[in-house]
Amino acid sequence: MCADKWINELWKRKHHIFILIILLFVFWLSWHTYSGRMWIPSLSFYCSLNFSDHVRKDGSYLDHLLEIRLPRMNYSQPNIMNPPRTDVLVMTPWFAPIIWDGTFSTDILNQQFKQRDVRVGLTLFAIKKYVVFLQLFLETAEKFFMVGYKVNYYVLTDRPEAVPNVTLKEGRSVVVLKTQSNARWQDISMRRMEMISLFAKKQFIGEVDYIVCVDVDMKFSDHVGVEILSDVFGTLHPGFYKGQRQRFTYERRSESQAYIASDEGDFYYAGGFFGGTVEEVYKLTNHCSHAILTDKANGIEAIWHDESHLNKYLLTHKPTKILSPEYLWDNNMGVPEILKKRRFVAVPKNHNQIRNK
Ligand code: 5GW
Numbered sequence: 336m337c338a339d340k341w342i343n344e345l346w347k348r349k350h351h352i353f354i355l356i357i358l359l360f361v362f363w364l365s366w367h368t369y370s371g372r373m374w375i376p377s378l379s380f381y382c383s384l385n386f387s388d389h390v391r392k393d394g395s396y397l398d399h400l401l402e403i404r405l406p407r408m409n410y411s412q413p414n415i416m417n418p419p420r421t422d423v424l425v426m427t428p429w430f431a432p433i434i435w436d437g438t439f440s441t442d443i444l445n446q447q448f449k450q451r452d453v454r455v456g457l458t459l460f461a462i463k464k465y466v467v468f469l470q471l472f473l474e475t476a477e478k479f480f481m482v483g484y485k486v487n488y489y490v491l492t493d494r495p496e497a498v499p500n501v502t503l504k505e506g507r508s509v510v511v512l513k514t515q516s517n518a519r520w521q522d523i524s525m526r527r528m529e530m531i532s533l534f535a536k537k538q539f540i541g542e543v544d545y546i547v548c549v550d551v552d553m554k555f556s557d558h559v560g561v562e563i564l565s566d567v568f569g570t571l572h573p574g575f576y577k578g579q580r581q582r583f584t585y586e587r588r589s590e591s592q593a594y595i596a597s598d599e600g601d602f603y604y605a606g607g608f609f610g611g612t613v614e615e616v617y618k619l620t621n622h623c624s625h626a627i628l629t630d631k632a633n634g635i636e637a638i639w640h641d642e643s644h645l646n647k648y649l650l651t652h653k654p655t656k657i658l659s660p661e662y663l664w665d666n667n668m669g670v671p672e673i674l675k676k677r678r679f680v681a682v683p684k685n686h687n688q689i690r691n692k
């Protein structure tokens with residue numbers, strides 16, 4: 336009797352029960368997805384959070400990894416008792432190499448990177464009058480930057496018609512990306528973070544492996560190759576590489592997202608040269624552009640704009656390589672003994688003429 340009544344009740348609510356069963360099934364499926372024990376492989380594409388995890392657990396891809404095999408080569412033996420540089424720091428306490436002339440073999444590095452067939456994107460902002468720097472920049476880049484590799488120069492500009500036509504070597508191209516300009520130069524400089532993160536997501540991720548982000552008021556005057564490439568890298572600012580952390584021009588107001596206390600900091604990194612894999616550059620630029628927005632909402636602007644935020648990011652997310660000031664030099668600093676090469680050098684600009692309108 337009692338059971339009969341129950342069954343009757345249940346039958347009346349059959350729709351609810353049906354929905355409940357569906358919900359339980361979905362819950363079970365997502366549980367398996369998120370806990371990484373994928374049951375139905377085809378569904379993993381839809382719930383793709385753990386997709387790579389799933390592939391990794393399968394393990395069959397291990398048999399298809401690219402082998403990087405160096406040929407017989409001729410180069411001088413690395414000598415433990417005779418390090419190539421003893422005048423400068425070549426390694427951070429978190430084991431990121433600092434790239435100085437004499438510490439690396441271009442031949443070995445090229446063997447490795449060529450076999451990986453890496454593609455490099457270079458982002459360049461030329462807003463308003465700064466288009467005048469493009470010609471020399473691109474001409475010298477063709478001579479010295481990533482020679483022999485596939486390179487996309489991403490030129491972000493409000494004046495696409497003013498981008499010069501420079502003859503490029505095979506496998507290299509200029510990609511003009513139209514962007515709007517800003518009234519304040521501080522905003523032009525800071526918006527670079529936002530634009531790079533947007534284009535990283537929209538375009539760079541499908542076209543290149545690494546992104547290098549630089550100032551445009553520069554020229555190359557010596558080799559800049561794959562020795563700079565790593566997951567995330569920053570460059571020592573030419574004005575501060577010898578300095579004490581207390582003297583660095585970090586943002587010192589604790590209300591800013593870029594704040595760094597006087598007893599913190601490794602190096603002072605330049606805003607005009609950083610990069611890494613597209614993934615890491617996306618994380619960096621996305622993080623910094625949000626920090627800039629938060630500051631704006633709080634009515635504060637970091638002292639050196641995007642550079643302050645870059646310095647905060649690289650303090651809390653340590654770079655995997657650091658470029659010496661050879662990679663971003665300013666001849667106003669003279670030429671110290673430790674500087675064996677000036678690879679990428681600031682082009683003098685008439686501040687009043689170039690910056691007004
Ligand atoms: C304009 C006025 C003052 C400061 C910067 C600009 C400016 C910068 C501009 O009008 N257009 C432009 O494209 N920029 C981009 O921001 C360039 O890529 C430039 O290399 C970068 C940083 O500005 P710089 O190079 O003037 O900054 P410093 O620190 O090298 O003097």
Ligand code: MN
Binds near residue numbers: 550551552
């Ligand atoms: Mn500059």
